[in-house]
Amino acid sequence: MAAGVASPGGLGAISPGLAQRLAVALLAGVGLFILLTFDQHGISNDEEVQHVYGRLLVDFYASGFADHSAFAYKNLYLYGGLFDLIAATLERVLPMNVWDLRHLLSAGFGLLGLTGTWLLARLLMGERAALVALVLLTLTGAWSGAMFTHTKDVPFATTMVWALYFTTRFTLRLPEVRSTDITGLGIAIGCAFGLRVGAVFAVFYLGVAVLAVAWLRGADIPARIVMLRRAVLALLPAGLLAFVLMGVFWPWAVLSPGNLVKAMTTFSHFSFQLDTILAGAVMKNGEVPGHYLASYLLVRLPELFLLGIAFALLAGLRALPTLFQSDAGRRAALPWLPVVLAAAFPLTYTLLAAPPLYNGIRHFTFVLPPFAVLAAAGLRQAWERASQWPRARLGAVVGCALLGLVHVVTLARLHPYEYVFYNGFVGGLRGTVDRWEQDYWGDSLREAAGLLNAYVAGEGPAARPYSVAVCAESLQGTVWLAPGLEVTRDWRVADFFLSPTHMDCHTAVKGRIIGAIAREGVTLAIVRDRRMLTGADREPR
Secondary structure, three states: OHHHHOOOOOOOOOOHHHHHHHHHHHHHHHHHHHHHHHHHOOOOOOHHHHHHHHHHHHHHHHOOOOOOHHHHOOOHHHOOOHHHHHHHHHHOOOOOOHHHHHHHHHHHHHHHHHHHHHHHHHHHHOHHHHHHHHHHHHOOHHHHOHHHOOOOHHHHHHHHHHHHHHHHHHHHHOOOOOHHHHHHHHHHHHHHHOOOHHHHHHHHHHHHHHHHHHHHHOOOHHHHHHHHHHHHHHHHHHHHHHHHHHHHHOOHHHHOOOHHHHHHHHHHOOOOOOEEEEOOEEEEHHHOOOOHHHHHHHHHOOHHHHHHHHHHHHHHHHHHHHHHHOHHHHHHHHHHHHHHHHHHHHHHHHHHHOOOOOOOOHHHHHHHHHHHHHHHHHHHHHHHHOOOOHHHHHHHHHHHHHHHHHHHHHHHHHOOOHHHOOOHHHOHHHHHOOOOOOOOOOOOHHHHHHHHHHHHHHOOOOOOOEEEEEOOOOHHHHOOOOOOEEEOOOHHHOOEEEEEOHHHHHHOOOOEEEEEEEEOOEEEEEEEEOOOOOHHHHOOO
């Protein structure tokens, strides 16, 4: 099928076979990177409650469905528990730090997401462009760095790209139907619902694509109805499989007929008091403008990625007359419909509806894979259109390679906090100070706690335990602090203070800075010694 939609132009000297081997080598390299670095990350702000939810789901099944504590725990029942259920189950059998286990598992999902992106691009464009899409997503810190700690967002994005892959395969082959596509769709969409109700997007993309295929490939109304009926009947087993998997990983959703609707309506206006920052303007998450997501995509994606998207937009504009004028043109563009929808629809939704958002692109991480595929298509199209200028084309390839190398160096300098990568349009990480979200998950607190452990150990045996205030969830400090250092919620009495610099939290109390975690000249977290403070100086801001 890929050969039917791929172009022979490609990337010149790289043969399809070599491109495939390079892609497999890159995926293997990412896998090795995961194994070597998964235990270098701190605990995210939401991770404790997520894991408690997973443990409660395990209790639900272990009790023979009698223990319903999971469905009354905070608002976690509004989310599917696929990841947390797996993590809580593995916790019982694997002798390792549970938080490192979660990060290893999350990164494994990230690797699966890279694989799905590669396969989707290969299906549409062939091996060379698929390699480009894989490289682009790998170079994106908002994916390759986030995949360790964004234990809701990256697994959900992974299930969504696999649902997109099987949607594209299914619609490309209609009216032929293959059981592998049906099974893949059912598993992918079921697992997506097993993480977030936002999986309804995947159902929407599938429905629109099937309708479009039936309309454009049917010779007349009766033929279109026949094709649509065949597609719907073929999808019924996928729907059943998806429902079963959703019920397994998100049992609350199937306890009552209205629960799924309740989850969707709740998240459509879900908001709470949390500050975010956009181009230097601090605002409540419920007051963000519609361009919030678009603005963060423009500053978070690598320049090479954005260049590909720009070329893809130009190619789309050039194709518009053909789409409007002929059925042949619309049929040729049909395979791209699910990918275009997956990238454009969520972005358009945020532009028009301005939903509550924070943490930059975190909640819409699932748009990165389809955007990577479109960016690869844009670069491929630009390469082919420049065939009459071989020297300029060679220069462009060299320029892109150098730009990619710059991205790799930047990610290496940020390690293990690659997820705070920003592009040169805002001056990299240096340009984010007081202007854009930085280490919002407090990933750097693990390393900061290590600095405090070493500092206290260097002073020799202490006469008493020291108290430590943490500008984050208590667990984010407790897990990594040495014996004799105890986290306190009373910041006034704290002997030491650990804080990320995100949203100016590090200035909440006074004290001498005795350690700092910095990347690219930007401080991400600090350690303060407050033992010498007295009176009003001990009061937090």
